[in-house]
Amino acid sequence: MHPTPRQRQLRRRLTLRAGSGFAALATLWLGAFFTCLVMLSALMAAVVTDHTLPLLMAAAAACYRLGGWIHVPPPENGGIWLDEALIPGFRRRVDRICMRLGARRIDRILITPDTNAAVVCRPRFGLWGPMRTTLLLGIPLTHALNARQLCAVLAHELAHLAVQRRGCAAWHAHLRAWWLRCTERIEHERSAAALLVRPLLAPVAARDLRDSVELSRLDEFEADAVAARVVGGAALAGALLELAMKDRFLHEDYWDKVMAQAREARRPRMRPFREMGLGVQVGFVRREALARLDHLLRAKPDPLDTHPTLAERLRALHVGHLGGLPVDVDGPSAAQHYFARLLPTVSLVFDRMWWSESAREWRRAHRGAISGR
Template identity: 45%
Template sequence: MATQSNHLSRIRSRLARRLGLRAAGGLFLLASIALGFFAIAASLVAGTWEALVAGHVVDALLAAATFMVAVAMGAVAAGWLFAPAARPDGVRLPREAAEPLHRLIERMSRRFGGARIDAVWIVDDMNAAILQRPRWGWGGPMETHLLIGLSLAHSVSRRQFSAILAHEFAHLVLQRHGVQAWWGHLRAWWFRALDRCVEDATWLGGMLERWSANDLRDAMRLSRLEEFEADALAAQVVGAPLVGEALVEVALKERFLSEDYWRKIMEQSSFEPRPVIRPFREMGLGVMAGFRRPMPGSVDIRHVYGQQASASDFHPTLNERLRALRVAAVVPRAGANTLANVCLGPLLPTLSWIFDRAWWEDSRRDWRQRYRSARCA
């Protein structure tokens, strides 16, 4: 098992390094294009002046027009590079606001050699993730942020969350430490810049897309390898059965929330001008009362969540991850209190209010359109 893990790590490291170097090359190319336009503009300044001195007004106007075009093109090309890493989008939790959660994170950090987390955030999705970004967007000290979804906190127990946390720390120590963090930063920066280039300059963007087509496929492959590698290290720290249990629990709860809970929330728009139920405020009770756990024991995950990831997936399927861990797809027994109740209890009213308000701002137009359509039907 250790030999297989080391082999996987070597493949992943080579792929990450190659993609990082390719990303650096792409960014250098875009920077060269921007500097080239600015160099052309600079050379035209003297030509415009000389034409004016010589009384060649038409030549001066043409040079000035070319200068303006070159500056504009240089600014557009520079704008492609102006794509700093995303900032965390959520509520930052200082230690004094969530002491139990920070203690849990620190204990897990010590099990991974003291890997550092600079800030902990609560976000609005069903996920936990490590986000790294240079302090000033493009450069500076690399900062590490741990993002924890409020929906996830309502869905797993503290024990199951420890396995999820172990998986995220495994990403950090294996794939986001030292130079590895900068390879990841360059890859993400390059793909953001490429997207902007494709939008603004179809001809150039098309050429760069063809040049980087294999890079995108390799990035998908790298992402899947990183998930398997992080699962393997997390299993060494907290045990493969607990990692597998957490994976199944998250998959079951995520399906319940997306296909049942949120669907019922939006169904209110057929007869209510505004939601009667505030989704994040009621989520804990909704999961407890509405989630119907399958009978404990083995469950055929293959028919529910798929057997193999498609070529466009950045993550392996649940079934693939369980198979790699060599654990059965067992439905976990109903646990004790959720992470939200144990570690975030006093904060839940405030967090729910913040995310409910943000959700309504995003959903209000769609909600009202549904309501009007139902009234007219």
């Protein structure tokens, strides 16, 4: 599937602006660095004027500040790296989907505590080096979907890699994301240099953000269309609906009860990640979720949301009547199907992380009572 003319236009525009912005910052940095060298040479040759030392200090400060703006590596991918030998079935499934989509092979698979899946394509050393692909897979997502539904969601994520991160396109996307992080750092910095640059950069940064959100939404529709060709539009739509309902259950029911306990007990007895599979199996009532589905489908699009709404995605997949969708609820969860042996260990790690965070939250909530004792 070829990108739309609007996608090509946005990609060219954003990449050109990012390259121009970095070229301007790099030119300023080189100028400041050259000034430092000249002033240092003057000091070493004892050719010192009243302006030598102030110029050296100003140029060094400019080098430091500009270097901090330019060097903004992407955030580390948090999660647990899964060795291929421990997940042979899942690894084969991911490889088959990549092959059918024509995407490059996934280099690493990380399991995370989020209800989400994503494919990240970044240089090995943060800002440079060979491109490395990482699949981020949330353990709650695997509890929410069965194996077939998870494959449909993965097909969407891997479609991004297949059609939007090929060859130079991956480096262009990396440059665009790097520039957005750079402008964000300048926007939130309180230095005098940032205060001087910010009024000049603000219109460009606002336009970049607006165009980036629009491009991201178009990319989501494109990935849905490509994934639908592999797994079928009805299967993908059914997986999206199931995920929306289970995600709502987890956030508005399951985690609300868990966090309520965390606020009341210094060390909660519950182990939320270990019990999550059972919680979804017992607590999720499909009849109630379907009754509330209309509210999800009526959600209004957020102008700053990089993802289309569920209703927009279903319309793009030409799903007009939900009653005609197959209800694929057979079989165990994807967590049990692919990761049964790893669940106790992975859940223990995430539960310990949650215990640590909940203890801090409990101390913050009861700080006054504790200090009054």
